[in-house]
Amino acid sequence: xxxxxxxxxxxxxxxxxxxxxxxxxxxxxxxxxxxxxxxxxxxxxxxxxxxxxxxxxxxxxxxxxxxxxxxxxxxxxxxxxxxxxxxxxxxxxxxxxxxxxxxxxxxxxxxxxxxxxxxxxxxxxxxxxxxxxxxxxxxxxxxxxxxxxxxxxxxxxxxxxxxxxxxxxxxxxxxxxxxxxxxxxxxxxxxxxxxxxxxxxxxxxxxxxxxxxxxxxxxxxxxxxxxxxxxxxxxxxxxxxxxxxxxxxxxxxxxxxxxxxxxxxxxxxxxxxxxxxxxxxxxxxxxxxxxxxxxxxxxxxxxxxxxxxxxxxxxxxxxxxxxxxxxxxxxxxxxxxxxxxxxxxxxxxxxxxxxxxxxxxxxxxxxxxxxxxxxxxxxxxxxxxxxxxxxxxxxxxxxxxxxxxxxxxxxxxxxxxxxxxxxxxxxxxxxxxxxxxxxxxxxxxxxxxxxxxxxxxxxxxxxxxxxxxxxxxxxxxxxxxxxxxxxxxxxxxxxxxxxxxxxxxxxxxxxxxxxxxxxxxxxxxxxxxxxxxxxxxxxxxxxxxxxxxxxxxxxxxxxxxxxxxxxxxxxxxxxxxxxxxxxxxxxxxxxxxxxxxxxxxxxxxxxxxxxxxxxxxxxxxxxxxxxxxxxxxxxxxxxxxxxxxxxxxxxxxxxx
Amino acid sequence: xxxxxxxxxxxxxxxxxxxxxxxxxxxxxxxxxxxxxxxxxxxxxxxxxxxxxxxxxxxxxxxxxxxxxxxxxxxxxxxxxxxxxxxxxxxxxxxxxxxxxxxxxxxxxxxxxxxxxxxxxxxxxxxxxxxxxxxxxxxxxxxxxxxxxxxxxxxx
Numbered sequence: 059x060x061x062x063x064x065x066x067x068x069x070x071x072x073x074x075x076x077x078x079x080x081x082x083x084x085x086x087x088x089x090x091x092x093x094x095x096x097x098x099x100x101x102x103x104x105x106x107x108x109x110x111x112x113x114x115x116x117x118x119x120x121x122x123x124x125x126x127x128x129x130x131x132x133x134x135x136x137x138x139x140x141x142x143x144x145x146x147x148x149x150x151x152x153x154x155x156x157x158x159x160x161x162x163x164x165x166x167x168x169x170x171x172x173x174x175x176x177x178x179x180x181x182x183x184x185x186x187x188x189x190x191x192x193x194x195x196x197x198x199x200x201x202x203x204x205x206x207x208x209x210x211x212x213x214x215x216x217x218x219x220x221x222x223x224x225x226x227x228x229x230x231x232x233x234x235x236x237x238x239x240x241x242x243x244x245x246x247x248x249x250x251x252x253x254x255x256x257x258x259x260x261x262x263x264x265x266x267x268x269x270x271x272x273x274x275x276x277x278x279x280x281x282x283x284x285x286x287x288x289x290x291x292x293x294x295x296x297x298x299x300x301x302x303x304x305x306x307x308x309x310x311x312x313x314x315x316x317x318x319x320x321x322x323x324x325x326x327x328x329x330x331x332x333x334x335x336x337x338x339x340x341x342x343x344x345x346x347x348x349x350x351x352x353x354x355x356x357x358x359x360x361x362x363x364x365x366x367x368x369x370x371x372x373x374x375x376x377x378x379x380x381x382x383x384x385x386x387x388x389x390x391x392x393x394x395x396x397x398x399x400x401x402x403x404x405x406x407x408x409x410x411x412x413x414x415x416x417x418x419x420x421x422x423x424x425x426x427x428x429x430x431x432x433x434x435x436x437x438x439x440x441x442x443x444x445x446x447x448x449x450x451x452x453x454x455x456x457x458x459x460x461x462x463x464x465x466x467x468x469x470x471x472x473x474x475x476x477x478x479x480x481x482x483x484x485x486x487x488x489x490x491x492x493x494x495x496x497x498x499x500x501x502x503x504x505x506x507x508x509x510x511x512x513x514x515x516x517x518x519x520x521x522x523x524x525x526x527x528x529x530x531x532x533x534x535x536x537x538x539x540x541x542x543x544x545x546x547x548x549x550x551x552x553x554x555x556x557x558x559x560x561x562x563x564x565x566x567x568x569x570x571x572x573x574x575x576x577x578x579x580x581x582x583x584x585x586x587x588x589x590x591x592x593x594x595x596x597x598x599x600x601x602x603x604x605x606x607x608x609x610x611x612x613x614x615x616x617x618x619x620x621x622x623x624x625x626x627x628x629x630x631x632x633x634x635x636x637x638x639x640x641x642x643x644x645x646x647x648x649x650x651x652x653x654x655x656x657x658x659x660x661x662x663x664x665x666x667x668x669x670x671x672x673x674x675x676x677x678x679x680x681x682x683x684x685x686x687x688x689x690x691x692x693x694x695x696x697x698x699x700x701x702x703x704x705x706x707x708x709x710x711x712x713x714x
Numbered sequence: 715x716x717x718x719x720x721x722x723x724x725x726x727x728x729x730x731x732x733x734x735x736x737x738x739x740x741x742x743x744x745x746x747x748x749x750x751x752x753x754x755x756x757x758x759x760x761x762x763x764x765x766x767x768x769x770x771x772x773x774x775x776x777x778x779x780x781x782x783x784x785x786x787x788x789x790x791x792x793x794x795x796x797x798x799x800x801x802x803x804x805x806x807x808x809x810x811x812x813x814x815x816x817x818x819x820x821x822x823x824x825x826x827x828x829x830x831x832x833x834x835x836x837x838x839x840x841x842x843x844x845x846x847x848x849x850x851x852x853x854x855x856x857x858x859x860x861x862x863x864x865x866x867x868x869x870x
Contacts, residue, residue, distance in 0.1 A: 619860050663860040670849050677846060684842065688834030693773050695834075696827040700780030707784035711791050 072137040075099055076144055078107040087129075087148070088194055089212035095144060105132065108143040110211045111519060112437050115505035116185065120210035125179055127172040128187075128206045129196070139525010140518060141507060145208050150199045152207075153192035153250070159257040160202065162291045166316055168202040169254065173247055174313030176206065181240050181310055188215040188238050190246035191222045192253065213434045214238060220266045221259060222246045225273060225302050226417045229349055229426045233438035234419070236428030236478075241304035244313070248299025249282070255296075256286045271339075274346035277327055278302050291319035298322035302345060304417050330374035336361065344371065344380065348415035352426060355407050362388040362410055383413045409469045416472045423455045429478035432456045433501040440511050440553070453497045460486040460496060489563070498552055502560035512553035514538075523561040524596030526554060527588060527603075531638075534606040544610075548580030549588065549603070558591050565594055581610055586648075589640035599638025607643070608635045614647050619660035623652075748803030749793045755807040756786045759820040767824070774827055781823035785816045 068081040075098055082094035090110045097103035108131075114120060121131045121143075132144045160168070173190070180187060187209050194207040194217075215235035220228045224245040227235040253259050260282040261269050272281045279300040288296065295316070298308050306324045333340035334347060337354035341347045347367070351358035361367050362384070371381040387409040404422060411421045419428045427435060436456060439449040459466060463483035467476060489496055489503055501508050509519040510526055514533070520526045530549065533539070539549070550558070562569050569590035570583055578586070585607055592600060611631055618624045627646050634643040742750045760778055763770055770778075789806040796802035806812060 616863065621859050621862055660860045663856045667853055667856050670853050674846065674849055677842065681839075681842065684838045685835050688838045689831040692830030692832070692834035693777060693827055695830045696777045696823070697773070697780065699826055700777045700784075700823060704780045704784040704787070707787045711787045 070137060071098070072142055073133075073135045076105065076107065076135065076142075078142065085152075086193075087145070087211070088189060088207040088209070089217035104147065105144045106147055108145060108208065108211050109519065110141060110143060110507070111509065112213050112434065112505065113141070113143075113507045114210035114212075114214055115507065117210045117507050119183065120185060123180070123183060123185065123209065125176050127176045127204070129208045131208050131211075136522050136525065138518075138528060139520040139522035140509075141521050143208065143211060148196035148207065149205055150197050150201070153195045153197065153204070153254070157192065157253055157257055157259075160254040162255070162289045162318055164202040165251055165254060165292070166318060168197075169204050169251055170247075170313055170316055172203060173206070174310045174316070177240060177243055177247070177310035178314060180243075185209070186214065186238050186240060187243055188218065188235075188246070190243055190250055191218055192250065192259075195250065213437075215242070216434070216438075218246065220269055221261060222249045224304065225270075225278065225345065225349075226304065226419060227428070228270060228273075229352070230419050230428065230431070231425070231435075231438075231444070233435045234425065234427035234431045236419075236431035236434075238428075239304065239474075240310065241307050244299055244307045244310070247313075248296055248307075251292065252282055252286075252288065252296050252300070255289055255292055260286065270349070273302070274349050275342070277343075294322045294324075295320065298324050302327070302417075328375070330370070332374050334361075334366070334370045334374075344375065344377065344414040345418070348411045348418050348421075351407060351411050351414070352421045355404075355424075358410075359407060362406070367410070380413060384410055387413055405465065405469055408471070412469075412471050412475070420471065420475050423451065423458075425451070425455070427455075429459065429475060429482055432459070432482065433504045436497060437501045437508065437511060441516065453494065456500065457493060457497050459483075460500075461492075489560075494552075495556065498556035499560050502557050503563070506561075506564065510554055510557040512551050512557070514551065515554070522595075523558055523591045524598070526557065527592060527596055527600060528598065530554075530588070531600045531603045534603050539606070544581055544606070546580070548582075548584035549607070550584045555584070555587065558587055562587075562590060562594065567594055581607065582614070585611075585640060585644055589644050592640050597639075600640055601636055601638035604635035604638050604640060604643050608632065611643070611647050617653060618656050619663075620656050623656055746793075746798045748796075748798040748800050749790060752789050752793045752803050752806050753786065756789060756812075756816045757782060759817050763820055763824065774824075777827050778820055778823040781819040781826075782816060785812070785819040788812070 068079065070078040070080060072078065076095050077098055078093050078095045080093055084092040084094055084106060086092055087106060087108060090108050090113075093107045093109065095105040095107035097105060110117075117134075121134060124130045129145050129148055132146060134141060134143050136142070177187070187206065189207060189209065189212070195204045196207065197204055213233065214237045215223065215227055216232045218232070218235070222245075223235065224242050227238055227242060230236075249260070261272065264272070269281075275281070276284075279297045279302075282300055283293070283296060295308070298306060301307050301324050303325070308322055312322070327343060329342035333342050335341070336347065336350045336357055339350055341350055358367075365385070365388070368381040368384045368388075371377045371384065387406055408420065408422045411418060419426050432452070432455065435452045439452040443449045459479065460483060463479055466479050471479070485504060486496060486500070489499055491499060501511070507521055509516070509521040515526065515529050518525075518529055520529055534549065559569070567590060569587045570578075588600070588603065592598075608631060612628055615624050615627055615631075618627065630646050631643065634646060637643075739750075760775065760782055763778060764775065767774075789809075789812050792806055793799075793803045
């Protein structure tokens with residue numbers, strides 16, 4: 059993946075082919091930032107470059123999905139670890155720019171049928187789109203046929219206005235909506251059809267809470283359609299599509315075979331004759347009661363304990379089975395054994411709400427959410443928390459749920475919720491860590507397109523480990539990472555660590571076990587992780603990173619007793635730092651065999667020193683013996699010369 | 715000359731003397747008195763050395779003996795050639811050159827012995843000094859290599 063930053067930083071060339079003009083910002087497509095782009099190899103081929111932040115975890119499957127009613131993703135490329143998606147321009151303006159007034163036949167041929175075929179295909183692939191809303195639907199000039207924006211480029215359902223979401227996800231915060239089901243898409247499609255049929259959005263101008271209140275009060279179909287001139291032929295279709303009970307909504311197959319004035323039947327919702335008052339609101343249906351229970355949990359638990367709820371269900375709604383289940387749920391208010399960890403009151407409310415409205419999301423810890431959306435909630439709470447303690451709350455919810463899945467399993471939650479919790483706890487067990495670490499790693503584990511959420515590199519949207527390495531290599535200067543921060547926290551922050559660990563785990567490597575990590579200073583543990591990542595993912599040298607680590611590693615060389623060895627290793631460190639291969643760089647210092655040898659040699663040297671000291675101490679004693687010896691040898695020499703002189707004298711006397 | 719002759723066995727009466735030494739000297743005295751007188755006179759410096767230098771042990775005496783022996787060769791040869799002629803012997807021992815040579819031989823022997831002992835000692839001291847220096851150097855190297863830290867090393 060060769061990518062080069064063009065001289066002008068406003069242009070980005072990726073895959074040596076697509077030139078993205080960062081200064082030509084286009085309207086957001088599918089809920090993510092969009093730029094103009096060009097294919098350099100084909101003249102005049104213009105594209106849109108999408109910069110998704112947290113796309114759907116199933117983006118891989120979605121990218122292979124092609125359909126005429128959806129703008130397909132042409133290709134995806136990574137530039138410096140950042141994901142870019144390229145797709146063609148939409149055929150025309152979006153519906154948000156002008157709804158127009160569509161006739162029944164135009165709606166059937168241009169909206170319902172094509173979208174139903176699309177939904178049917180998606181259903182077969184077990185995908186959902188969760189992005190059917192006017193600003194993501196495009197109409198060709200002069201045509202009456204809608205095309206949906208690219209799928210999966212934003213978190214599912216996160217950009218949907220409350221108006222276009224069924225009650226089962228509208229009550230949640232956008233990040234807590236989860237993947238949803240095909241029924242959710244059918245509902246959104248119903249709202250779009252209604253808006254096109256009446257020429258404007260229903261309930262326009264109301265706040266989100268007011269919209270919800272109104273929908274719970276009289277049911278969504280009535281809330282949306284009352285007072286509008288809805289074509290008669292579409293009335294039963296829309297009533298079915300907008301139904302608050304997912305089971306009553308038509309399936310995509312029903313919609314494909316639609317004909318004008320086709321009649322759909324919906325089981326009517328019978329409101330209570332006398333409302334139940336909770337928090338000053340009159341409640342007519344169990345669904346509404348479930349929602350208000352979440353808004354006023356204290357009051358609701360009082361009503362439960364006084365058996366007001368069950369009595370009301372039996373007398374006013376004749377729902378004796380539901381009343382019996384509610385009785386059972388509220389019975390566990392009594393002090394009973396069981397897990398001490400779970401706050402029983404909250405758990406009882408969760409249970410009671412799931413009995414009142416089996417299609418509702420989970421209510422626990424004061425928030426509505428679908429368990430499968432928890433990773434996305436963590437992401438959202440980390441990136442831009444809406445309240446200061448949102449991050450803490452979401453983390454607590456997730457870590458508690460992962461630590462005690464049994465507590466939720468025993469609460470007899472609806473199947474969809476308990477299924478999602480099981481999936482999450484299986485994933486948690488696979489990750490194998492605990493506590494805060496687990497919560498941080500969770501989003502990365504479940505979504506490999508998620509960029510690193512560290513505050514330092516959030517802007518760069520880095521979703522490849524090698525991209526993060528390169529980014530770090532470019533941002534390890536003293537101004538980005540002061541010395542005291544480096545000494546205290548190491549090279550990475552928690553998010554980066556979790557990101558890299560998750561990516562390593564995906565490749566089946568564990569760079570550093572918890573026990574090893576405990577014994578190392580932070581920066582050294584980080585370097586070890588980085589070296590493992592570099593070895594596995596990317597061979598590009600990381601010289602700046604190594605240079606920055608050089609002084610730290612040099613102090614680590616103090617372990618070596620031998621000065622020469624230290625000097626030698628220091629030179630090798632310097633060279634390895636220039637080469638930028640962290641593995642060899644670290645191996646110079648992390649060398650147990652060499653260190654052991656060094657230690658042994660140091661001990662030998664100590665022994666030798668003490669030995670030599672003793673030799674020096676004993677020198678005077680030996681001197682006396684040496685002197686005697688010297689005298690003897692001197693005298694021996696004298697004797698020899700004497701003998702020689704005598705012999706010479708004899709020779710002179712006799713032989714001459 | 716008599717005192718010399720008498721003094722000779724007296725002074726040499728060391729613990730090592732046996733009765734047969736006396737017999738030999740007696741025999742020599744009776745057959746070659748001249749040669750014996752020459753030998754006795756020429757060996758006198760040895761006695762003097764023994765008296766003067768208390769450190770002169772057997773080995774030292776042995777060394778000196780060889781030098782003195784070297785000086786004695788000529789007079790003894792002369793005495794022998796003259797068949798122990800008394801006059802010749804007297805002439806030999808009264809010759810100043812011979813006597814001077816004899817005394818010089820003792821002095822030289824003593825000098826050579828002392829000098830070689832001293833130079834041996836000096837040589838040894840030099841070796842010990844060198845050895846000590848090399849050991850100290852080795853210790854310094856080991857301490858520098860294994861016991862120092864890099865605190866003062868220039869930062870790279």
